[in-house]
Amino acid sequence: MRIAQRLPYLIVIAAALAGCKAQTVADMAPPRATDTAPTPKQTSLVAVPIDADAAALRTALERAVPRTLWTIDRREPKCVPPQGVKVFGKKVKVTPPIACTIVGQVTRGPLRLRGEGQEIVVDVPLNARVSARDVGGVLKGETATGSAMAHARIRVELTPDWRLQGKVRIAYGWTKPPGIDFLGRRITFTDQADAKLKPVVRDVEREVNREIARVDVKRQAADIWRRSFTTLELNRENPPVWMRLTPQRLLYGGYRVDGQRIKLNLALEAMTESFVGERPADPAPTALPRLVHETPRPHLDVFVPVVADYAELEPVILRALVKRSAQPFEVPKVGPVMAKFDKVTVYGAPGGRVAVGVSVEAQPQRIPQGPTHGRIWATAIPVNDPGSAEVRFADLTILGDTDGIGGDLLLKLGQSPGFSTLIASALTQNFTRDVEELEGKIRRAVDQRREGDFEIRTTVTGFETGEIKAYGAGLYLPVRMSGSASIAYRPAR
Structure with missing residues (x-):
C-alpha cells in the first residue's frame, strides 16, 4: 500500500532524471560584453571676447x-x-x-x-x-x-x-x-x-x-586658439568625468564699445567630447585659421554620462532575494518551492543586455528529495522613458544551470512569475539622485577657473536625460549638458 502511495512521486522523479542534462556554470552563463560606450561628439561655440583699450x-x-x-x-x-x-x-x-x-x-x-x-x-x-x-x-x-x-x-x-x-x-x-x-x-x-x-x-x-594697429589681436587670438586644445575636468571622482575641446573655427560677429574699451565679439567653434575614467590626452593644436565673419551664437553642448557600475546592483538584488526567500515560490507543475540565495553576479552581456546570475538552493515541498543546487541566469535590456532617469528592465530571459537532477526545477523556478518579477523589480533603479549629484558637481567644477593668462567661465543652464545603454564597463545614462562658456584673456599684472 505504501508503495502504491509513493508511486506518483517516483514517476515524477524518474521523469525529471530522464530529462535532466548535466551542465556547468560556464555552459549557461551569457558571454561578457567587451564593448565600450561611444564618446559623444557635439559642436559648441565658446565665446572668446578680446578687449582693446x-x-x-x-x-x-x-x-x-x-x-x-x-x-x-x-x-x-x-x-x-x-x-x-x-x-x-x-x-x-x-x-x-x-x-x-x-x-x-x-x-x-x-x-x-x-x-x-x-x-x-x-x-x-x-x-x-x-x-x-x-x-x-x-x-x-x-x-x-x-x-x-x-x-x-x-x-x-x-x-x-x-x-x-x-x-x-x-x-x-x-x-x-x-x-x-x-x-x-x-x-x-x-x-x-x-x-x-x-x-x-x-x-x-x-x-x-x-x-x-598697435592692438595685437592676432597674438591674443593665437594664444586662445592654442590653449583651447585642452581637456577640462567636469567631475573629480566617482567617476572622473572629462570634457575635451578640439577647436575647429573662429567666428567674428562685430564689436561693441563699452566705455572706452572695444569688445570684439569672437567665438570659438569647437568639438566637445566627454570621457569617463582617466584623463584623455589633449588634442594636438593646429595653426590659427583665418577669421570667419559670421554672427556667433555661443552655446555649450556636451553629453556627460552618468555611469552605474554593475557591482553596485549585486547587493541590491541579493537583499531583495533574501527577503523574498522567507516565503515559498509557487512553481507551475511543481508546487511550492523554498529557495535560498547566496551569490549574485551582474555584468554586461552582448546586445545591450545585462546578465544576472543567482546561486540557488531549491527544495520542492512536495518532493522528498534533497535540495537542488545551481545558478539561474537572467538577461534583460535596460530601458527608460525620454527625459527620465528611472531605469527599468524589459525582455527578461531566464537561463538555468544546476549540479544534478533538478535542472528543470531551477528553470521552472526562474521562469515562475514570482521570481522573474522579483529580479526585474530589484534591477529597477532611479538615477535621478545620481544625475542631480553629478549636475551639482559639474556646476561647481566648471563655474569659473583660471588657466594661465586665461579666465574660463561656464554657465550650465540645462541637463537633459538621454537613453540608457548597457555596455561592458557598466550602465551609461547620457545626460546632455547645455549652457554657455567663455574664455577671456586676462594676463596677470
Whole structure:
C-alpha cells in the first residue's frame, strides 16, 4: 500500500532524471560584453571676447587734430546793402552797398571719447569767432561767435588676416551758427566748414589706424586658439568625468564699445567630447585659421554620462532575494518551492543586455528529495522613458544551470512569475539622485577657473536625460549638458 502511495512521486522523479542534462556554470552563463560606450561628439561655440583699450585713441587724436582748425579771411562785397529813401513814391538809393572783410578762426575744445553701438564717437567741440571790418569806417569791428559739435564716428573692421582697420566720418551741426546781425541782415560764415573739415578727417583716420594697429589681436587670438586644445575636468571622482575641446573655427560677429574699451565679439567653434575614467590626452593644436565673419551664437553642448557600475546592483538584488526567500515560490507543475540565495553576479552581456546570475538552493515541498543546487541566469535590456532617469528592465530571459537532477526545477523556478518579477523589480533603479549629484558637481567644477593668462567661465543652464545603454564597463545614462562658456584673456599684472 505504501508503495502504491509513493508511486506518483517516483514517476515524477524518474521523469525529471530522464530529462535532466548535466551542465556547468560556464555552459549557461551569457558571454561578457567587451564593448565600450561611444564618446559623444557635439559642436559648441565658446565665446572668446578680446578687449582693446580705446582710451589711447583720444590721446592720439589730441595730437592729430590741431587746436585751430581753420582761419577765416574773405571779402564780402555787400556786408551792408544799399540804403535808400522814397521820393515821389519811388525808391531812390542814397548810399552804395558797403563791402567788408570778414576775419576770424575756428578752434576746437578738448576731445571726448565715448561708445555708441558699434561706433567709437569722438566729440569735437567747435568754436568760431569772426569780425567784420569795412573800408569806409561804417562798421566798427563788429564781432560775433558761434559754436558747433563735430562728431568723428569711427568704425573698426577686423580683416580675415586679423588686422584692425578704422574708417572715420565726421558729422556736425552748428548749435549757434557764427554770424553778424547788421541793419536787419544776418551774415553767417559756415559755408567753409565742409571743405575745412576734410583734411581733419584724413588726419583723424590716419591716427586711428596707426593707434588700433598697435592692438595685437592676432597674438591674443593665437594664444586662445592654442590653449583651447585642452581637456577640462567636469567631475573629480566617482567617476572622473572629462570634457575635451578640439577647436575647429573662429567666428567674428562685430564689436561693441563699452566705455572706452572695444569688445570684439569672437567665438570659438569647437568639438566637445566627454570621457569617463582617466584623463584623455589633449588634442594636438593646429595653426590659427583665418577669421570667419559670421554672427556667433555661443552655446555649450556636451553629453556627460552618468555611469552605474554593475557591482553596485549585486547587493541590491541579493537583499531583495533574501527577503523574498522567507516565503515559498509557487512553481507551475511543481508546487511550492523554498529557495535560498547566496551569490549574485551582474555584468554586461552582448546586445545591450545585462546578465544576472543567482546561486540557488531549491527544495520542492512536495518532493522528498534533497535540495537542488545551481545558478539561474537572467538577461534583460535596460530601458527608460525620454527625459527620465528611472531605469527599468524589459525582455527578461531566464537561463538555468544546476549540479544534478533538478535542472528543470531551477528553470521552472526562474521562469515562475514570482521570481522573474522579483529580479526585474530589484534591477529597477532611479538615477535621478545620481544625475542631480553629478549636475551639482559639474556646476561647481566648471563655474569659473583660471588657466594661465586665461579666465574660463561656464554657465550650465540645462541637463537633459538621454537613453540608457548597457555596455561592458557598466550602465551609461547620457545626460546632455547645455549652457554657455567663455574664455577671456586676462594676463596677470
